[in-house]
Amino acid sequence: MKILVCITHVPDTTSKINFVEGNSKLDTTNMQFIIGPYDDYALARGVELRDALGGTLTVLNVGTAETEPTLRKALAIGADDAIRIDAEPTDAFFVSEQIAEVAKKHNYDLILMGRESSDYNGGQVHGMVGEMLGIPSLSPVMKLDIEGSTAKMAREIEGGKEYLEANLPLVLGVQEPIAEWKIPNMKGIMTARKKPLEVIQPANPTQYTQPQQYELPAAKGACKMIAPEEAEKLIELLKTEAKVL
Amino acid sequence: MSVLVFVEVADGEVKGSSLEAVGYGAEVAKQQGTTATAIVLGTSIAADKLAALGKYGAAKVLHVADEKLNNGVIQAYVQVLAQAFEQTGAKILIVAKSSLSDAVTARLSVRLKASLASNVTDLPSTNGGFTVKKSVFTGKAFQTISLANENKIIALKKSAFSPVDSGSPAPVETFSASLSDADFGVKITKTDKITGELLLTEADLVVSGGRGLKGPENWGVILDLAKALNAATGCSKPVSDLDWRPHHEHVGQTGVKVAPNLYVAVGISGAIQHLAGVSSSKCIVVINKDPEAPFFKAADYGIVGDAFEILPKLTAAAQKLK
Numbered sequence: 001m002k003i004l005v006c007i008t009h010v011p012d013t014t015s016k017i018n019f020v021e022g023n024s025k026l027d028t029t030n031m032q033f034i035i036g037p038y039d040d041y042a043l044a045r046g047v048e049l050r051d052a053l054g055g056t057l058t059v060l061n062v063g064t065a066e067t068e069p070t071l072r073k074a075l076a077i078g079a080d081d082a083i084r085i086d087a088e089p090t091d092a093f094f095v096s097e098q099i100a101e102v103a104k105k106h107n108y109d110l111i112l113m114g115r116e117s118s119d120y121n122g123g124q125v126h127g128m129v130g131e132m133l134g135i136p137s138l139s140p141v142m143k144l145d146i147e148g149s150t151a152k153m154a155r156e157i158e159g160g161k162e163y164l165e166a167n168l169p170l171v172l173g174v175q176e177p178i179a180e181w182k183i184p185n186m187k188g189i190m191t192a193r194k195k196p197l198e199v200i201q202p203a204n205p206t207q208y209t210q211p212q213q214y215e216l217p218a219a220k221g222a223c224k225m226i227a228p229e230e231a232e233k234l235i236e237l238l239k240t241e242a243k244v245l
Numbered sequence: 246m247s248v249l250v251f252v253e254v255a256d257g258e259v260k261g262s263s264l265e266a267v268g269y270g271a272e273v274a275k276q277q278g279t280t281a282t283a284i285v286l287g288t289s290i291a292a293d294k295l296a297a298l299g300k301y302g303a304a305k306v307l308h309v310a311d312e313k314l315n316n317g318v319i320q321a322y323v324q325v326l327a328q329a330f331e332q333t334g335a336k337i338l339i340v341a342k343s344s345l346s347d348a349v350t351a352r353l354s355v356r357l358k359a360s361l362a363s364n365v366t367d368l369p370s371t372n373g374g375f376t377v378k379k380s381v382f383t384g385k386a387f388q389t390i391s392l393a394n395e396n397k398i399i400a401l402k403k404s405a406f407s408p409v410d411s412g413s414p415a416p417v418e419t420f421s422a423s424l425s426d427a428d429f430g431v432k433i434t435k436t437d438k439i440t441g442e443l444l445l446t447e448a449d450l451v452v453s454g455g456r457g458l459k460g461p462e463n464w465g466v467i468l469d470l471a472k473a474l475n476a477a478t479g480c481s482k483p484v485s486d487l488d489w490r491p492h493h494e495h496v497g498q499t500g501v502k503v504a505p506n507l508y509v510a511v512g513i514s515g516a517i518q519h520l521a522g523v524s525s526s527k528c529i530v531v532i533n534k535d536p537e538a539p540f541f542k543a544a545d546y547g548i549v550g551d552a553f554e555i556l557p558k559l560t561a562a563a564q565k566l567k
């Protein structure tokens with residue numbers, strides 16, 4: 001079993017978002033970066049499957065040198081080796097092409113990643129990679145078991161779940177509760193330093209979209225408090241003042 | 246050239262978010278000096294409901310009446326939509342953002358060499374180029390991006406556009422797509438889906454409960470208020486992690502993102518990861534016994550008090566409205 005897990009390097013979910021340089025760039029001053037929360041689920045399930053079935057698990061990120069601590073963390077969690085494609089991840093198409101190029105050389109049985117990144121929330125890379133490789137892609141997958149060359153999965157649909165079966169190879173965008181997030185232990189952190197991390201140059205830099213400007217949402221007005229003994233007044237206000245009922 | 250709009254069906258009805266996409270598609274078509282064609286897949290919808298898409302702005306409706314498409318089979322949907330896009334000579338595809346359309350549009354972007362923007366919140370700007378505004382950082386910011394390729398795909402964020410029921414029914418034409426067995430290589434073995442209940446992602450009103458409710462046996466107060474308001478129900482992550490409520494109700498950064506007119510949060514502290522999933526709501530009500538709960542900072546209306554005392558009062562008042 002050869003597994004590839006693609007991870008993003010994103011601001012911690014508690015980060016305050018601000019922009020600099022005429023609202024053209026994210027302000028990363030004092031910002032903590034983490035493995036994308038959905039990608040962390042992909043990694044956790046990938047490690048479990050590799051441990052159960054044998055084989056290798058490679059973790060990949062398209063990003064500049066500053067994402068290496070994030071890749072090392074993934075190695076500490078249990079990936080066997082890492083690949084960093086040395087480029088700014090400018091849009092989903094660009095990132096997908098880089099991943100697909102690597103995947104074409106290595107013939108992975110399973111390519112896992114989060115259903116979406118928590119920065120640009122595109123939810124597009126798994127589908128694009130699947131199309132580029134000519135293999136099926138599914139998302140959001142919340143349960144994954146492998147039996148021989150068949151993947152048995154559950155995918156979240158609006159208001160429920162759909163159970164699916166497909167032959168490998170596959171590209172999956174995943175979400176909870178596919179596995180529990182894993183925290184690296186001391187041994188993992190020590191061995192991660194020695195695991196191979198290959199840096200490769202990007203191929204065919206093509207972009208389908210061109211980012212321009214950011215803006216922040218309008219500030220929220222003050223919260224109107226209603227005394228608990230007059231709770232029923234709220235319903236009246238929602239009807240006449242907020243006009244949402 | 247026309248604008249193609251992919252319309253999703255749930256429980257035999259056109260999804261509300263797809264009506265928004267049709268209305269939005271009609272506006273985009275107007276900007277481009279053309280008309281919008283809607284396309285519906287599967288046989289789970291009645292003919293009059295197809296024609297009714299005309300009232301929201303579709304000039305024509307294409308119907309792919311193949312029952313194999315009643316479930317959202319991703320690779321088969323990609324085939325059908327790619328063929329329809331090419332045969333109608335469309336340059337722009339509009340969809341409502343959903344877990345199905347995310348999966349389908351990503352593949353279509355590659356196949357059609359189309360610039361793809363997801364979570365779009367406004368009509369495109371066409372002054373010297375083609376740019377759209379989209380929501381990024383899970384609701385914490387917006388970004389304007391340019392879609393330079395000749396073909397374009399826009400996935401509209403829920404509630405970003407209000408469709409108006411004005412025009413008249415549209416002609417419905419059958420569209421036959423050529424599909425092979427390979428397009429159905431992924432087998433759907435079973436579907437577990439609530440029926441006859443409001444879908445959280447589609448609802449205009451949502452009542453959501455957190456760990457403050459103490460246990461699943463206490464959910465009656467939430468369900469009663471939701472019923473009185475005709476609202477869908479949601480929950481915080483620990484609540485679905487603990488299996489008090491089903492996973493598809495989990496709202497937030499790692500769950501469902503909602504954008505209803507009204508979001509009522511009961512016994513939810515308002516962690517930043519929860520707020521990320523609700524920040525696009527028009528009006529937020531917070532009910533929490535702790536006056537310091539961070540959620541109040543993101544709220545329009547708040548009540549400090551015990552949920553078990555306050556909710557029955559709200560339910561009674563909501564029932565009187567009817």
Ligand SMILES: Cc1cc2nc3c(=O)[nH]c(=O)nc-3n(C[C@H](O)[C@H](O)[C@H](O)COP(=O)(O)OP(=O)(O)OC[C@H]3O[C@@H](n4cnc5c(N)ncnc54)[C@H](O)[C@@H]3O)c2cc1C
Nearest residue numbers: 455456457481482497498499512513514516518534535552
């Ligand atoms: C990477 C990451 C992603 C996450 N994603 C999500 C996500 O998508 N969605 C999500 O919800 N969380 C998410 N979380 C978890 C989040 O940080 C919080 O832990 C969670 O939202 C807390 O849920 P809660 O408000 O229900 O529970 P608590 O924080 O325990 O709050 C319970 C609240 O109930 C109030 N209360 C208690 N009793 C009563 C009563 N009788 N009447 C009224 N109020 C009462 C309390 O005052 C308190 O404010 C994520 C965390 C991480 C690290």
